Amino acid sequence: MAVMCGMASAMAARSASAMSGASGLKIAAFGLVNAVAVLVSARVCGGPRRAWLAPVRHDRAMTYATGASEVRVTGRRVVATIIDGLIFGLINGALVSAFGVEGTDSGFGLTSFNNTGTVWLSVIVLLYYTLFEGLTGLTIGKWVTGIRVIDAGSGGRPGLLSGFVRTLLRLIDGFLGYLVGFLIVINSDRRRRLGDMAAKTLVVRSR
Secondary structure (H helix, E strand, O other): OHHHHHHHHHHHHHHHHHHOOOOOHHHHHHHHHHHHHHHHHHHOOOOOOOOOOOOOOOOOOOOOOOOOOOOOOHHHHHHHHHHHHHHHHHHHHHHHHHHOOOOOOOHHHHOOOOOOOOHHHHHHHHHHHHHHHHHHOOOHHHHHHOEEEEEOOOOOOOOHHHHHHHHHOHHHHOHHHHHHHHHHHHOOOOOOOHHHHHHOEEEEEOO
16 A cells, blocks of 8 residues: 555656646646546545545535435436437537547447547546536536435535546446446445445435
């Protein structure tokens, strides 16, 4: 564990210094490496969490009593993912038409990074889920279906770090068309997929 923590600290410092003078895809790549290193330091090594990464503890605009929250929303989660996939399909089509970039055949596949598109599509998906779920608890699909992501401890917004962790774990939860995530959710007492367990979040009914 000590070796892993040391490697995470070194990786964060090295990627941060490498970003100076870099451009384009290199900045995006170094930024992701730095984010992963910070994540490991905060989650595994007990390192400091930046304020803007932490869950919102006292959010009057959006706080739920997690003990009473309705978490049996698996069907709504499926529909929300399909809606988000349709949105990614539209974004994919717009990028292909406007810039001639390499696209993908399935917007739904983009929700779990299972695609053959460009790195920019993956970055857009990563930012979409991390920012929307981390800062508001919602994606467009979740807003339409009346569910949201909350911090399991406080009932507030998850924060960017938890949003980032949830998104990365879509690589596993989304395997075989989200069959892996679905089986884990229906066998979990609080209906959580791996991403929820790692990020310490819940998906609840909002209306």
